[in-house]
Amino acid sequence: MPQVTLTVNGKRHTVAVEGRTLLVEVLREKLGLTGTHIGCDTSQCGACVVHVNGDSVKSCTMLALQAEGAEVTTIEGLAKPDGTLHPMQEMFREHHALQCGYCTPGMVMSAIDLVAKHPEGLTEREIREGLDGNLCRCTGYHNIVKAVAAAWPLMHQKAMPQAAE
């Protein structure tokens, strides 16, 4: 069986996989990182979003062998070793941006990528559009959008520019 070597949350792993094995299956079943969820398995819901080499991708739509040599970050890799949450996680908690929590890991991973890639600021509309690959059956999105806007100044360590509001 072919092997794939990848770095997940800073740790290198080599695992044997079939050609058709998905990245999400490696994360959940081989590495025990079950924080990454599977909602639809057909690239629609975003519960499975992780970062691969700095971009958010749907790990249910990436074959594990394609991650050869890649740096992967999952929801488990966000908090500091002492348990301090990433600002995005903190703001999700603060703004009650989750109910059942099923969508939350993917939502948080997408939101971090969105905020990081928009150093010029984000409007509410841009936040909503930027998260359109992530579905939430519970919250109605409103508090998620608030949490993302609140995390922007924390991640960029400055106030959100006026122009973007």
Added chain:
Amino acid sequence: MDAWLRPTSLADALAALAAGPRVILAGGTDLYPSHVARPLPGPILDITALPDLRRIEAHPGYWRIPCLATWSDVIGADLPALFDGLRAAARQVGGVQVQNAGTVIGNLCNASPAADGIPNLLALDATVELASRAGTRHLGVADFVQGNRRTARRPDELAVALRIPRPAGPALGVFEKLGARRYLVISITMVAVVAEFDPAGRIRRARVAVGACGPRALRLPGLEAALAGRRPEPDLVTPDLAPLAPIDDVRASAGYRLQATEELLRRALGALGTSRARAA
């Protein structure tokens, strides 16, 4: 034959294809969802480790979009208003994560009748650069896409890049699509237009393509001819939709598709008029 190859040079990739047919895999956003819980469709050639095939580049007579350029790369590239239609399509393909993974050439080679990229590539007059051990050939997108999920790519060939010719004067692209909702949906119909303008602001020449209204996207030469020499506005001409052959399916009836296409064409011409100042 190895079930999975991930070559790190183009020469190795072409050698593998010369040895026998393989399913070519780039972003995987079409391949995987169509094979959920089933074996992969054949031995795979994963091209994502090939070097120097990601950056969109401007050349003297054309732009080159290589085979690993993603939709996000199109959105982020410094491209003129000629590409506004392709950029709009890029923003509407799936969500951000699919845009980060899926490639423009993958969308073309997958050749779905509802591919958002293809009408734009037709309107841009794009050609496909096909490489094999036997050499390189260039085919227009209209000749490359032959039907529903059928292309002119030989099994030993790799579509390595697209070339988009530089227009003679200021040009603008627009893209309009209709789906049951705005995002994450397969289009019912779509319209892409690229217009080149003369100094007086009249259309020097236009290329108009319609997708999801037949086994493959098509240009509308009758409408294109009627637009030449005119100033763009919504009710300029009654479009000749004769080349289109839409189907009835779960998403829409054929009649609805034609009616919606006419409306999208009107909107596209309106957008050409209002955004003309962007053309450069």
